[in-house]
Amino acid sequence: MPESITITDNRSGTSIEIPIENGGIDAAEWRRFLPGVWFCDPGLATTAATTSSITELDGDNGVLRYRGYPIEQLAEQSSFLEVAYLLVHGELPTRAQHDEWVYEITHHTFVHDNFRKRIYDAFHYDAHPMGLLTSGVAALSTFYPEAKEIENPKIRMEQIVRLIAKMPTLAAAAYRHSQGQPYVFPDNLLGYPENFLNMMYRMGGEYEIHPVLGKAMEILLILHADHEQNCSTTAARVVGSSHADPYTSVAAACAALYGPRHGGANEAVINMLDEIGDYSDVDSFMKTVKSGENRLMGFGHRVYKNYDPRAKIIKKSAYDVFEVTGKNPRLDLALKIEEIATNDSYFIDRRLYPNVDFYSGLIYQSMGFPTEMFTVLFAIGRTPGWLAHWNEMMEQGSRIARPRQLYTGPEMRDFVPLSER
Ligand code: ACO
Secondary structure (H helix, E strand, O other): OOOEEEEEEOOOOEEEEEEOEOOEOOHHHHHHHOOOOOOOOHHHOOOOOOOOOOEEEEOOOOEEEEOOEEHHHHHHHOOHHHHHHHHHHOOOOOHHHHHHHHHHHHOOOOOOHHHHHHHHHHOOOOOOHHHHHHHHHHHHHHHOHHHHOOOOHHHHHHHHHHHHHHHHHHHHHHHHHHHOOOOOOOOOOOOHHHHHHHHHHOOOOOOOOOHHHHHHHHHHHHHHOOOOOOHHHHHHHHHHOOOOOHHHHHHHHHHHHOOOOOOOHHHHHHHHHHHHOOHHHHHHHHHHHHOOOOOOOOEOOOOOOOOOHHHHHHHHHHHHHHHHHOOOOOHHHHHHHHHHHHOOHHHHHOOOOEOHHHHHHHHHHHOOOOHHHHHHHHHHHHHHHHHHHHHHHHHHOOOOOOOOOOOOOOOOOOOOOHHHO
């Protein structure tokens, strides 16, 4: 059977055969054959916006691989910075490459003092930390004007290192600002997740990081590191396609991540569990979900029509964390919701399963993070993914993102002066 599709234009009776390559067809062939006839694809649900060799996601079978490596193996055996290298460079680093990468990232964690004095301090004390982070990342672009030289691979890589290095610094500073606490400088002697936790929580003398919590943080960062053409990565690519610098593109990604349908869902899960309140109220809440009155946050995914493999790993990690911190009281509510949903035809028929955000919020909360910080944590983890895709797009030489529309407004009509309306 030929690996192709045939399209016939019934107006003229002409046909074209287009080969199927890598599971898709070349839209340029369609455009040439049917000029002025556009796909109407809200949410780009049927559109492959690019080819990419970074992350493979098989939503039907619950498979996630970075550069070919299964997420389960990476979460178990790798470190976040090693995974960041893999995403950005395409291969696992040798020992020498690894050590140089870690050294470079560790030595680019500081931000200019004007950040603290002029940028972050200008925000209200109760500003949402995602607002600070998004603005902070955009502001970084003004500190590194050379970043505009996006055609230069060496300069691109310097900004990639800076961004991965500085995200935890900006994120922790956003939290300390909201608490009215002085900022903590990065500590070059600590690993990446430990340095972040230290900048978050250190209050005077030494801040002891429990190894189980450090490991859980590392796993959560790895699980969030990439997820192919998701909403925030697409935002980064769209902005990057206009040849804006990488800080501006990543700020766009942060803005997209902020929303409750995307990275804001982990915060929304905790709010939802708090709203349900009591174990005995879960059943009535689930009825409101089925009637369309409420949406079950942390459930459902555009691509996964099976259990999100990240949710499985996080659920296991949650139990490890609770051994140290004590059980999060919302866990029982979450488990009951999952049990009802996995046995109810509403969720089964729509193939709605827990996604990465369903259990991550419970861990974050038990580790002492306020809910407003959850999406910020996601942003730290996703930064290497955003940058790997941005860099791949630059290497590929992309066109500017500029979709079409099907116009449904009024026909041409003459202007009526205000006095005559
Ligand atoms: N609760 C209840 N019903 C749902 C849910 C949900 N969480 N998600 C989807 N559905 C239902 C829809 O109502 C729809 O039902 P219908 O066919 O009767 O109209 C059907 O399932 C299909 O849903 P869509 O909204 O068309 O799915 P889409 O792919 O557009 O949306 C999304 C995916 C945004 C993730 C959605 O499932 C959702 O809002 N989930 C809750 C928010 C969430 O957890 N987001 C995090 C996603 S993971 C991430 O971004 C890191």
